[in-house]
Structure formats: C-alpha cells, structure tokens
Amino acid sequence: MQNPGHLPPALPPTHYLDNRIFTDPSIFREEQERLFSKVWQFVCHESELPNSGDFRTTQVAGKPLIVVRDESGSIRAFFNVCRHRAAEVVRSESGNARSFTCFYHHWNYGLDGSLRAVSKPEGYERACLDKAALGLVPVRTESVLGLVFTCLDPQAPALREYLGEILRPLQDPLGSVPMQVIHFHKAVVKTNWKLWQDNNSERYHSMLHAINRATQPWVLGKTSPMKLRLFPNGHSGYWSEGEAAVAYERGGYTNVTGGTLPGMRDNEMRVVNLFPDLMVNIRSNVVRIDRMIPIDEQHTMVEWRGLGVAGDDAETRELRLRHHNMFWGPAGRNLPEDLIAVESQYRAMRADAVRYSILAREEDLNPTDDANLRAYYQEWNRLMGRSASAPFEAHAQEVTL
Ligand code: FES
Ligand SMILES: [Fe+2]
Secondary structure (H helix, E strand, C coil), X not given: CCCHHHCCCCCCHHHEEECHHHHCHHHHHHHHHHHHCCCXXXXXXXXXXXXXCEEEEEEECCEEEEEEECCXXXXXXXXXXXXXXXXXXXXCCEEECCCEECCCCCCEEXXXXXXXXXXXXXXXXXXXXXXXXXXXXXXXXXXECCEXXXXXXXXXXXXXXXXXXXXXXXXXXXXXXXXXXXXXXXXXXXXXXXXHHHHHHCCHHHHHCHHHHHHXXXXXXXXXCCEEEECHHHCEEEECCXXXXXXXXXXXXXXXXXXXXXXXXXXXXXXXXXXXXXXXXXXXXEEEEEEEEEEECCEXXXXXXXXXXXXXCHHHHHHHHHHHHHHHXXXXXXXXXXXXXXXXXXXXXXXXXXXXXXXXXXXXXXXXXXXXXXXXXXXXXXXXCCCCCCHHHHHHHHHHC
C-alpha cells in the first residue's frame, strides 16, 4: 500500500507544500541562482561600518562578499575574490583597513576596489597587464533606514522600489534617530533556510512559547487586534493599528517599558518579513533583525542583530538589552524554542515519511491565517519557475517544453 503520507492533501495547490523543496539539494542549488542571485538581500546595518575603511565579509547566493565604507564615506560591496587567482582577498569577518592586500601573492586593492599594485610588477610588463581592468568585481549596494542591502542582479529594480510600502512601518522606529547594533549572535541551525523564515512569519506557532501565551492575549484568543499585512514581492508584516499591547506583567516581567522608539507605542509589537530571508521584529524599544546565510539545503547560518538607539545613556541601553535578551537572546524564553522546533521539524521532514506541509488556514488576515506564507510561496514559485506544491512536476513540464 502506498504511504498515505505521500499523497497530496485534498486542498488547492496554494494551500500545501511538497516538503522536498526543503530537502532536495538540486532545489537548493537552483535557489542560489534563481532567487538569491536576483533579489535584494540585507547584509548589515550601517552602524557596523561607522568609519572609512570599516569592512565586513559575508556571503550572498553562496558568493563571498566584502562590504566596506570607502574613503568618501559611501558603502560599497565587491566579490571577495582576487582577480589574480581567485583567492579570498579578505579573510577576517570584520575590521578596518586602509586597503586590501590578498595574502596569496600580495596584489593590493583600494577601498574603492581598484587594483592599486601587484607584487613584482616587472614580470607583467611584456604581457601588458592592464591593472585598470582588474579591480575587485563590484556588487550593487543600497541602503534604506540604515539597513544595507546588496543585489547581484544588475537588472533588478532599485531597493526602495523592491521594498515599496513595507517600509512604512519601519520608517519611524528605524529612520528617525540613529540606530546601532547593540547585540549580535549567530549560529548554524540544522534546518533549511525557508523553515526559519516560515517560523519567523507564521503566528500559529506562537502557542509553542509559554511566554507568548502568557503575555500576548491574542495568541490563544479567536480574534486579534493584530493583523497580517500582505505586500507585493512576497513581503508581509504583522501589526496592529489599534491598541494591541504585550502584557509583560502576566509573564512576570517588570522594567521592560521605556525608551520607546519613535512611532511606536509602549509595549507594542511590529513584525516585518522581507522576501526571501529577513525579519525585522520590533518590541517598542528594541529591534531584532534575523538574516540568513544558507550553507546547504540542511544547514543555515542565522545572524541575529539587536538594535538600539546610538548614544543611549547606560540605563536605557541596559533596559533595551535586557528586554532583547529575555526573549531573543541565546538563553531567552522565545528564540531557543523556535530553534528546537525547526531542527526537530527538519530531522523528521528529511525522513520523507510525510511529504506535505499544510498552509490552509484562512482567517481574514487574523494573525494565525496562513495567507502570508501562501503569498511568500507564490513569489517563490514565480522566481523558481516551479510549484512549491509539486516542484518536480513543474520541472518536468519545463524540461519537455
Ligand atoms: S590570488 Fe590574490 S594575489 Fe594571487
Ligand atoms: Fe516563535
């Protein structure tokens, strides 16, 4: 008898996923090309590069990148790959440099990426090596509200156009006062990157968290002042236009209110999920940003940043950090439970005993509606040229065309 767990559910194809989109290595490789190479992706916050020469290295679509503030104060990005023989030019995660010297044969690049000098230059004279044509390969970079993004696709629309109206709920809290990264941690999570984005986007699982059940009255209630918000390009959000306040005292918390960010109410929550891999989660006085570097289909480096206001007095900074860490720190009462959930889910999913995930909740954009996940996977389908509910059928059709 066929395993009933391999039968698609009797639902519209928009309302379920084939779990092999999370486990198949060929789909992961295709995502790097068709998705991560095409869209804008957050790489860091401007406060992480305060001075000329400050740099960070990272990866986008599996390609190594340097992001640097140049001598004129602009932020630039380049492939972190030497034009000589393709070694990594910069091998540290972050730092400050006046120029970049490749460790292998000492070619030297300026902060603007230009190839300034080669070692033993006389050896290249006969071949007339053109240094001007051999600068580090530039990558598009643009910033909005202090968030630095890169995009590998020269044809992609400008960043603000790509993000559009989803910037509105971020404008006041992130764009009115200078913000600063006040907490950073990262971990390799044993799960597919999309499952972390799903966890960050769906509110149905809030009941997993004892602390959310206690402090967010809408988690177990039937209706909620919080609403899902859907935007073009797969972006979505979750916030209230009215009075949805986190009831911290019900979780036994005191001293979390104060230093409320511009445009936020005391004890307000606001979550923005940007396609494909970013979450900005604001709790009245502190911001959490999740960014992912997918390693392969089963391992994902997640970077977590906590943001506060630059120039806070010590007491307010302490308040923000305490608030951040009690929920979202490595030993907080929210984040570690999500990590356990997505790793457990992935272990079981890889067994392929149950092949489909169900996204069938329809609740008029109540927080536990799956509408935002459905919209996200519609965008995934569009970019991938596959259907997330039948990924191999779509591929077969494409190949036979
Ligand atoms: S690979 Fe960089 S100088 Fe040779
Ligand atoms: Fe969660």
